[in-house]
Amino acid sequence: MTGPADTSRLDGFVGLSALLTGFAPVQLLGTGMAAAYLAVLDAVLPEDIVGDLMSAYRQLPRGPERERAAEAEILGDPRLGPVARNLIVLWYCGAWTQLPAAWRAAFGASPLDTSRVVSAAAYQAGLQWLAAGAHAAGANPQGYGAWAIGPKSAGSSGLERGGA
Amino acid sequence: MTKDAAFDTVIVGAGVAGALIAKHLTDAGLTVLVLEAGPGTSRGLDDYTRHLERFHAASAKSPESPWPPAVGAPQPDTTALRDNDGYFVQRGPNPYGSSYTRLWGGSTLHWLGVSLRMLPEDFRMRSRHGVGRDWPLDYTALAPYYGRAEREIGVSADVADQSYLGVTFPEGYDYPMRRVPPSYADRVLAAAVDGMPVTLGDEEIAIRVRSYPAARNSIPRDGYRPAGAVDIRTDDGPSVPPRQGERCQGNTSCTPICPVQAKYHAGKTLAQADRRFLTVRVQAVASRILVDPASGAVRGIEYKRYDDPATAAHTTRIATGRTYILAAHAVENAKLMLASGLEGPRGQVGRTLMDHPALYAWGLAPLDIGAYRGPQSTSGIEDLRGGAFRARHAAFRFDVGNDGWRASTGAPDTAVSDAVMARNLFGPALRAQLGATLPRHVRLSLAVEQLPDPDNRVSIDPACLDPLGNPRPVIDYRIDDYTLAGMAAASDVARAVFRRAGVTDCTDPSKGSWFPSVFYRGREFRYHGMGHFAGTHAMGADPAGSVIDADQRAWEHRNLFLVGSGSFPTMGTSNPTLTLAALALRTADRLVEELAR
Ligand SMILES: Cc1cc2nc3c(=O)[nH]c(=O)nc-3n(C[C@H](O)[C@H](O)[C@H](O)COP(=O)(O)OP(=O)(O)OC[C@H]3O[C@@H](n4cnc5c(N)ncnc54)[C@H](O)[C@@H]3O)c2cc1C
Ligand code: SF4
Numbered sequence: 001m002t003g004p005a006d007t008s009r010l011d012g013f014v015g016l017s018a019l020l021t022g023f024a025p026v027q028l029l030g031t032g033m034a035a036a037y038l039a040v041l042d043a044v045l046p047e048d049i050v051g052d053l054m055s056a057y058r059q060l061p062r063g064p065e066r067e068r069a070a071e072a073e074i075l076g077d078p079r080l081g082p083v084a085r086n087l088i089v090l091w092y093c094g095a096w097t098q099l100p101a102a103w104r105a106a107f108g109a110s111p112l113d114t115s116r117v118v119s120a121a122a123y124q125a126g127l128q129w130l131a132a133g134a135h136a137a138g139a140n141p142q143g144y145g146a147w148a149i150g151p152k153s154a155g156s157s158g159l160e161r162g163g164a
Numbered sequence: 165m166t167k168d169a170a171f172d173t174v175i176v177g178a179g180v181a182g183a184l185i186a187k188h189l190t191d192a193g194l195t196v197l198v199l200e201a202g203p204g205t206s207r208g209l210d211d212y213t214r215h216l217e218r219f220h221a222a223s224a225k226s227p228e229s230p231w232p233p234a235v236g237a238p239q240p241d242t243t244a245l246r247d248n249d250g251y252f253v254q255r256g257p258n259p260y261g262s263s264y265t266r267l268w269g270g271s272t273l274h275w276l277g278v279s280l281r282m283l284p285e286d287f288r289m290r291s292r293h294g295v296g297r298d299w300p301l302d303y304t305a306l307a308p309y310y311g312r313a314e315r316e317i318g319v320s321a322d323v324a325d326q327s328y329l330g331v332t333f334p335e336g337y338d339y340p341m342r343r344v345p346p347s348y349a350d351r352v353l354a355a356a357v358d359g360m361p362v363t364l365g366d367e368e369i370a371i372r373v374r375s376y377p378a379a380r381n382s383i384p385r386d387g388y389r390p391a392g393a394v395d396i397r398t399d400d401g402p403s404v405p406p407r408q409g410e411r412c413q414g415n416t417s418c419t420p421i422c423p424v425q426a427k428y429h430a431g432k433t434l435a436q437a438d439r440r441f442l443t444v445r446v447q448a449v450a451s452r453i454l455v456d457p458a459s460g461a462v463r464g465i466e467y468k469r470y471d472d473p474a475t476a477a478h479t480t481r482i483a484t485g486r487t488y489i490l491a492a493h494a495v496e497n498a499k500l501m502l503a504s505g506l507e508g509p510r511g512q513v514g515r516t517l518m519d520h521p522a523l524y525a526w527g528l529a530p531l532d533i534g535a536y537r538g539p540q541s542t543s544g545i546e547d548l549r550g551g552a553f554r555a556r557h558a559a560f561r562f563d564v565g566n567d568g569w570r571a572s573t574g575a576p577d578t579a580v581s582d583a584v585m586a587r588n589l590f591g592p593a594l595r596a597q598l599g600a601t602l603p604r605h606v607r608l609s610l611a612v613e614q615l616p617d618p619d620n621r622v623s624i625d626p627a628c629l630d631p632l633g634n635p636r637p638v639i640d641y642r643i644d645d646y647t648l649a650g651m652a653a654a655s656d657v658a659r660a661v662f663r664r665a666g667v668t669d670c671t672d673p674s675k676g677s678w679f680p681s682v683f684y685r686g687r688e689f690r691y692h693g694m695g696h697f698a699g700t701h702a703m704g705a706d707p708a709g710s711v712i713d714a715d716q717r718a719w720e721h722r723n724l725f726l727v728g729s730g731s732f733p734t735m736g737t738s739n740p741t742l743t744l745a746a747l748a749l750r751t752a753d754r755l756v757e758e759l760a761r
Contacts, residue, residue: 093580147539
C-alpha cells in the first residue's frame with residue numbers, strides 16, 4: 001500500500017536523486033527503479049540517516065546557490081556524503097558499494113552493506129549507459145546496424161545498415 | 165557397472181567440435197551417443213534466459229559470469245587467476261590466462277565469434293619461417309572445409325574484404341551472410357589509419373582497419389537460412405522447431421552471452437541433428453578411456469553420471485561404440501588421455517600447449533565515436549598476421565573494440581566510480597563529464613602468436629582431484645622471447661596507430677583491471693588469455709612428432725579420434741574455432757566413409 005506520506009517521501013527521494021545525478025525526475029521515474037533504490041537505502045542504513053539525508057535535501061536553498069549548498073551540506077558532510085555518493089553510483093550503475101570502513105566504524109555497520117549489483121533490472125537501468133549515449137551491455141539493444149550510425153554529435157554519414 | 169547399448173560412435177563433449185561431428189554422422193544414419201559433462205541448462209529458452217539474468221545481476225561481469233559450473237564438472241575461471249585458487253593447478257612461471265565452459269554447448273556459449281581462416285603460411289611455419297612445425301595439411305586441403313564450416317556455424321563477411329596475405333576463395337564463393345556492418349568507430353579509425361606504413365625488421369607493411377568474419381547473424385545471401393535461438397524442452401521429446409535466426413541486435417555482450425542467440429553456439433548445431441539417431445546424455449563426465457592393451461583399440465568410455473549439479477554424488481557407467489571421439493576441449497581431451505594412462509607417442513599428450521596471450525591498449529578519441537554500442541568488435545587490423553618477420557618474432561592481430569574500456573578497465577562502472585568517489589563530481593557536472601568522455605573510449609586487443617614448446621603442458625597429479633575424483637589440469641606455461649618480442653612490436657604499432665588517429669593513449673596497466681605481468685628487455689607487459697587453448701594433442705605426418713594424424717585419428721588407437729584446437733601443430737594468429745570446425749567436418753567425412761561401409 002502506498003499512502004500519501006510514502007508518495008511524498010518518494011518524491012523527495014527522486015528530487016534528491018535528480019540533484020545528485022543530473023538527470024530530471026521524469027527520467028529517473030522512467031527507469032522504474034526509484035522505489036527499489038529507496039528501499040535499498042532503507043534496508044542498508046539506520047533509519048535516522050535516510051531521514052537526515054532527506055531533510056538536508058529539503059532544507060537546501062532554491063536558486064543559484066543550491067548546488068554549492070548541496071556540496072557543502074550533503075556531499076561534504078562526513079556522515080551524509082558517503083551515502084550520497086553511493087546513491088549516485090546506485091543510479092548510474094545499479095550497484096551498491098560497501099561504505100568506507102571509517103564510515104562503518106563511526107556510524108554503524110550493517111550486514112546488508114555489501115558491494116553488489118542490486119538486481120538484473122537495476123543493472124539494465126543504469127544511467128551510465130544513457131550518459132554515454134549507449135545501452136546496457138546485454139540489454140536494450142539499439143537494433144541491427146545501429147552501431148554503424150554516428151553518434152548524435154557526428155550526424156550520420158555514409159552508413160551501411162544493409163537492406164532492411 | 166552398467167553398460168550402455170553400443171552406438172556407432174561415442175562422442176565426449178557437446179561443444180562445437182562434437183556437435184558438428186554428431187550432426188554429420190546422424191545425417192548419414194549412424195547412431196551417436198554424446199556424453200556431456202555439464203548440465204543441459206542452455207537447451208531451453210527459459211533456462212537460457214535465466215543464464216542471461218544471472219549475467220545482468222552479476223557484480224563481476226566476467227566471461228564466466230552467466231555460466232556457473234556444476235560441482236561434478238568444474239571449469240577454469242579467469243577471476244581465480246590472481247590468487248591461483250581456481251580449477252587449474254598453475255605451476256607457472258607464467259599463469260595461463262584463459263577459460264572454457266563445461267555446459268551443453270561448450271565454450272561457444274561465451275565466445276566472441278571471430279571466425280578468421282588461417283593464412284596459407286600458418287600451415288608451414290617450419291618450411292616458410294624456420295620456426296615451429298608444419299601441419300600435415302595445407303590451406304588448399306582445408307579450404308573446402310572452411311567453406312562448409314562457414315555455412316555450418318553461420319559466418320557473416322564479404323569475400324572482398326578477406327582476400328589478403330595469400331587467403332584465396334574459389335571463383336564465385338562468398339560467405340553465407342553479408343558482413344556485419346562495421347561500427348562508426350571502425351570507420352573513424354579507418355579514415356585515419358588506412359594505408360599507414362609499419363616497419364617490422366626490413367619489411368614495410370601498410371595496415372588498414374578491416375571488417376572481420378563473425379559468427380553472428382546478419383543479412384543472408386542466396387537463400388541461406390540463419391539458425392535462431394534453440395529451444396529443446398525435453399531430453400527425447402520434440403524440440404520446438406528452430407526459428408529463422410534473428411539478426412544481431414547490437415547487444416554488445418557476445419562474450420559472455422548473446423541475449424538473442426544471433427551469435428553461433430554449438431547448441432544450434434545439436435538442435436539441427438537428426439534426433440532419431442542422436443542420444444545426448446548430459447551431466448555425464450567421461451573419466452577413463454578403456455583400451456585393449458594388445459591392439460590399442462578403445463573398448464569403452466567410463467563416465468560418471470550425476471543427478472544434482474550441486475553435489476558430487478554420482479554413478480559410474482560405461483559407454484561403448486565402434487569408434488570414439490574426444491571433443492571435450494584441448495585441455496580436457498589431454499587430461500582424459502593422461503588419466504587413462506595414455507601418454508601418446510613419446511609422451512606427447514598434453515604438451516605444446518599454446519594460447520594467444522593478448523595485451524590491451526586503450527585511449528581517448530578526439531571526438532565522440534559512439535563507444536559502448538554494437539558487437540564488442542566488428543573490425544581488426546590483420547596485415548601483421550604474416551610476413552618474413554615471423555622468422556624472428558611472433559605475428560599479431562588487433563581487434564578494434566566497440567565496447568570502450570570495459571575489458572581493459574571495467575568502465576563504464578569504474579569511470580563512474582572514479583568521477584563520483586575520487587573526483588567528487590555530481591549533478592550536471594558529473595553527467596556532462598561522463599557524456600564527454602565515455603563515448604570517446606577506444607580499445608585495441610593485441611593478440612600475439614605463440615609457438616609450440618614441449619615444456620608448456622597440461623599434466624595430472626594424483627594429489628589434485630576434483631570433487632568427482634577426476635584429475636584437475638596441472639598447467640606449466642611460459643611465454644618465450646619469440647612471443648615477448650611480438651608483444652613489444654605489437655605495442656609499438658598500437659602506439660603509432662593511436663598517434664596517427666589523434667587518440668590520447670591512456671594505456672596504463674596500473675589503472676586497468678588486474679592481469680599477470682611478463683618482462684622483456686626492461687619493458688613490462690600485462691597479458692590476458694584469449695581462450696585459444698591449442699596444441700595438446702597435435703597432428704602430424706608421423707608419430708615421431710605428433711599424437712594424431714591429419715584425420716585426427718590417434719596413431720596408437722585406430723578407433724579413437726581427438727578433435728578440437730588441441731590438434732593444431734601451430735596456431736598462427738587466427739582465433740581457432742573456424743579451423744577446428746573445418747577439421748571436425750573433414751574427420752566426419754572420413755568417419756562416414758568408414759562406418760557406412
Ligand atoms: C572468452 C572467450 C572468447 C572466445 N572467442 C573466440 C572467438 O572469437 N573466435 C574463436 O575462434 N574462438 C574463440 N574462443 C575459443 C572457443 O570458445 C573455442 O575454440 C571453442 O569453443 C572450442 O570448441 P571445442 O568444441 O573444442 O570445446 P568446447 O567448446 O569447450 O566444448 C567442449 C565440451 O566438452 C564438454 N566436456 C569437457 N570435459 C568433458 C568430459 N570429461 N566428459 C564429457 N564432456 C566433457 C564440455 O562441457 C563442453 O561442452 C573464445 C574463448 C573464450 C573463453
Ligand atoms: S552484438 Fe549482441 S546480438 Fe549481436 S551477436 Fe553479439 S550479443 Fe548477439
